[in-house]
Amino acid sequence: MKALKIILVILLFLCLLDMPYGYYQFVRFVSFAVFGYLAYQAHQKGNKTEAFIYLALALLFQPFIKIALGRTLWNLVDVVVGIGLVLSVFFEPVKKNK
Template identity: 60%
Template structure:
């Protein structure tokens, strides 16, 4: 995939995590707010955070699974 695609994905992830962080702040969930804003900083496209391909793959996998689990558990509450 072209590099611009990854930049777009990172920008979209940053915006999404900022939204989730703001929503968590409104619900007074400080732990979730911190996690989402930290992920927004990690995925932001402006200053590259070099973790290496293997670590980024692990981070992407863990974040993806965590988001799936959080969507499933948030519907129950």
């Protein structure tokens, strides 16, 4: 899962550059798929909060109904989500022993 997150971070940060429109569509498809997978994995582990966050991100990035936020706001979203993913790679939640 860490590799998927790192790849997605790179794709999101590349969105800050002036790329062809097809690239942004590609990132939306990949983001939708990865966030959907991460939501499923979090749900399987019983982490409802994390599952909800990933599900919300999957819906935000979904490629079927375009959410028009404007380039500046999308860039901000890409950076915040990218930083959040990087932090989630390095600071995984501590597992509680039951």
